Amino acid sequence: MxxxxxxxxxxxxxxxxxxxxxxxxxxxxxxxxxxxxxxxxxxxxxxxxxxxxxxxxxxxxxxxxxxxxxxxxxxxxxxxxxxxxxxxxxxxxxxxxxxxxxxxxxxxxxxxxxxxxxxxxxxxxxxxxxxxxxxxxxxxxxxxxxxxxxxxxxxxxxxxxxxxxxxxxxxxxxxQGCNEIYFDKVSDERRAIIMQKYNLPDKYILNVGSIEERKNVGLLIEALAQIPENDRPDIVLIGKRTPYTQKVEKLIQKYKLEAKVHILPFISFEDLSGIYQQAKLFAYTSKVEGFGIPILEAMVSEIPVLVPKGSCFTEVVGPDGVYFEPENSLDLANKIQHILKSETAELISYQTNYAKRFFExxxxxxxxxxxxxxxx
Structure with missing residues (x-):
């Protein structure tokens, strides 16, 4: 053929x-x-x-x-x-x-x-x-x-x-599937090098995607501000900057979260897989997607995934995934705290098995x- x-x-x-x-x-x-x-x-x-x-x-x-x-x-x-x-x-x-x-x-x-x-x-x-x-x-x-x-x-x-x-x-x-590199385990030594290269904290919530209005990462910043300071995690945002990024940065300044939010540009596959695997949670806030490959990348990277209800997200994450109410920063904040304080092995196992259907x-x-x- x-x-x-x-x-x-x-x-x-x-x-x-x-x-x-x-x-x-x-x-x-x-x-x-x-x-x-x-x-x-x-x-x-x-x-x-x-x-x-x-x-x-x-x-x-x-x-x-x-x-x-x-x-x-x-x-x-x-x-x-x-x-x-x-x-x-x-x-x-x-x-x-x-x-x-x-x-x-x-x-x-x-x-x-x-x-x-x-x-x-x-x-x-x-x-x-x-x-x-x-x-x-x-x-x-x-x-x-x-x-x-x-x-x-x-x-x-x-x-x-x-x-x-x-x-x-x-x-x-x-x-659709994602690049097979996300299935490969990144060694602790390699992850340490990546964290140092981008000056990242040891523990953080990850969000990947262009920083544009439709992706709605401002909601994640508002949720972070509602988490008690002693429990407040770091957030790493990876994606192309757009004019909307300035709105996000103003929110960060408004809530005095400059030390907690790390914005990175495009990252190579080799480094990005390590950044995924080091994350404690992947939080996706987009209002609408056709599919959402970053969600799948996170699932096969074996980290917990949190997505909004609706759009195509139930197709990607499945019936037993973890969801928050769209546009509800308080619900998002509560779900973040719950996941970070819970044992997630069962959730990760479910996500990994569910993701196989997209490849097989x-x-x-x-x-x-x-x-x-x-x-x-």
Whole structure:
């Protein structure tokens, strides 16, 4: 089988969509080495997460050629010119890994689309008008052209049907996994080096994700302020800074929590896995997600996880997970104190076992869908 991928996010995004893209491609390359894989991207970036693509014999990186390598043409190549590459007509399947499909794909090429969320429609206040217009235009077009749509959660599937009137039979839910590095135990010595490198305390609550309004980490700061000073833990926030970060920093100053809150930028996989494993609790405060990979990363890192009720979170954490009432900082504070003072071995065991379903089932289901698609 020859499978093509829109690989821009795979090479250029270090979080969310990039993690998903690498998980899908890496899983296929590992489990089905007999296939040929074509990664279409306007740019590449070589790092620990992508360097193996450059040396794997059955992985082919396709980039713009000639004048399409320059300026504005390079930026629109992904939408308008991928289909003109000579390799495309030989493909069996083209998979748009993040809401888009190139225009003009040959009719003989089966088209698969992954939709992560439609947050820009459910919560339009978080997105500029022009962004919402183009996001909707591209996604509507891709949903119409796709032979198969993969939704990363039941929540996302419901939204696709509601906003784009897509036939339910065309959509399959396949949960996403995370990088296998989070399963590997980090030694005490290595963790100590990481803690020293980032000047982190020995014990802390962790939150990972872009520091933007939708992620709602201000609620975590407000909860921390309501925990008695003698019991108050440290918090480590890891994520890209946005204008919302200034609001978070003002909250930190308001409650005089500067010594308790540590904000870090993007961290490499190698260091991030150690930071996860050193944490005493992972607290996720996002208002809405398509799935929430950081939650899964925390679960396989074997630390307790605390998430809001609603959205897709019950799908990720399961029926016996620990939840707090959304937007309720007092309930969040109480749940934090309860977990930190409790024996968590049983909760961690449950989370670890529940997380396996995202790895054991999703890869097999995905490939079976591709095989079935080619028979039609």
């Amino acid at each position: 020859k499978i093509g991928f829109d690989a821009k996010r795979l090479f250029l995004n270090n979080t969310g969509l990039g993690n998903y893209s690498r998980f899908v491609v890496d899983s296929l390359v590992k489990s089905h080495p007999e296939n040929q894989y074509f990664l279409y991207t306007p740019n590449t970036r070589k790092n620990k997460g992508t360097e193996h693509y450059f040396s794997t014999s059955n992985v082919h990186i396709i980039q713009p050629k000639g004048l399409l390598k320059f300026g504005f043409l390079k930026s629109i190549w992904r939408t308008f010119f991928i289909s003109f590459d000579t390799s495309v007509k030989e493909l069996d399947v083209f998979h748009g890994l993040s809401h888009e499909l190139p225009l003009g794909l040959p009719p003989n090429v089966k088209k698969v689309l992954t939709v992560h969320d439609v947050i820009f429609l459910r919560f339009p206040e978080y997105f500029p008008v022009i962004d919402r217009f183009f996001y909707k235009l591209k996604l509507a077009s891709a949903c119409e052209k796709a032979d198969l749509i993969i939704a990363i959660s039941e929540e996302t599937k419901k939204d696709i049907i509601a906003f784009f009137q897509v036939d339910e039979s065309k959509i399959q839910v396949i949960y 089932d999703s890869q097999k289901k995905y490939y079976k869908l591709l095989e079935d698609l080619l028979k039609k």
